[in-house]
Amino acid sequence: MIRVRNLVRTFGDFTAVKDITFDVEQGEIFAFLGPNGAGKSTTIKMLTTLLRPTSGTIELDGKDPNRNQIAARKSFGIVFQDPSLDQEQTAWENMELHGVLYHVPRKVRAERIEVLLKTFELWDRKDAMVKTFSGGMKRRLEIARGFLHTPKILFLDEPTLGLDPQSRNQLWTHVKALNESEKTTVFLTTHYMDEADRVAHRIAIMDHGSIVAQGTSAELKEQTNTESLEAAFLALTGSSLRDEGADAKAGLRQMAQMWRR
Numbered sequence: 001m002i003r004v005r006n007l008v009r010t011f012g013d014f015t016a017v018k019d020i021t022f023d024v025e026q027g028e029i030f031a032f033l034g035p036n037g038a039g040k041s042t043t044i045k046m047l048t049t050l051l052r053p054t055s056g057t058i059e060l061d062g063k064d065p066n067r068n069q070i071a072a073r074k075s076f077g078i079v080f081q082d083p084s085l086d087q088e089q090t091a092w093e094n095m096e097l098h099g100v101l102y103h104v105p106r107k108v109r110a111e112r113i114e115v116l117l118k119t120f121e122l123w124d125r126k127d128a129m130v131k132t133f134s135g136g137m138k139r140r141l142e143i144a145r146g147f148l149h150t151p152k153i154l155f156l157d158e159p160t161l162g163l164d165p166q167s168r169n170q171l172w173t174h175v176k177a178l179n180e181s182e183k184t185t186v187f188l189t190t191h192y193m194d195e196a197d198r199v200a201h202r203i204a205i206m207d208h209g210s211i212v213a214q215g216t217s218a219e220l221k222e223q224t225n226t227e228s229l230e231a232a233f234l235a236l237t238g239s240s241l242r243d244e245g246a247d248a249k250a251g252l253r254q255m256a257q258m259w260r261r
């Protein structure tokens, strides 16, 4: 479903993504892990037509996102780190607008909005303004919206950042249920190892622009002779604190990680 070969992206004389190659099969949940500045967001941006690769090839459901942007965009949905909901609209209105933008036929649209809002436990708040929602509810609504046009692939860039453990857990339960019922391929990034361990069928670990290992959680543990995915991750990427990309976002992540302990 996703086929990436020798993908490279440079910014000036800095190479953010260094010749990466991987495949994601249809219906798979694939997690992309890596320390701050590893190149995950740059990769996701190239996969989703937002950034042109310097070299290498990408296929999404057989389409090249660079040559055939419109066709490629139809095959995926995306939920980014930065919230993109209209706060002054209701949950239903946010869903409806997305459905219109993606040409989901009116009848299917209403049915699908209902199913998704129910699945993500937002149905009883469908007519409430988004600005009255908690952080967890907003994230659930964004992900429900990402599924609305029945994408073949859903990209989730750190969807659970800053959420409490209950909300994170609940969100993944819903994503997993939809992955199973609709066979949607899910490509996610996260800094929470426990999530990747629980949710992903396969994992790629990126560091300094390269994929340093990929496989199932069990394979990564075996390869590094460790007992947990977190230990495998540290063995593969080193445990020193990174200051690459050390900005407000990175600071927030570190706080989230500390709070998780």
Ligand SMILES: Nc1ncnc2c1ncn2[C@@H]1O[C@H](COP(=O)(O)OP(=O)(O)OP(=O)(O)O)[C@@H](O)[C@H]1O
Pocket (backbone or CB within 6 Å): 011, 014, 016, 034, 035, 036, 037, 038, 039, 040, 041, 042, 043, 244, 245, 250
């Ligand atoms: N537009 C840009 N111009 C110059 N350098 C950039 C640009 N975008 C990203 N980079 C650099 O490329 C590297 C990879 O960044 P990227 O955002 O892909 O990392 P990441 O793995 O997503 O990190 P994080 O976990 O912090 O989001 C970083 O060193 C970053 O500073």
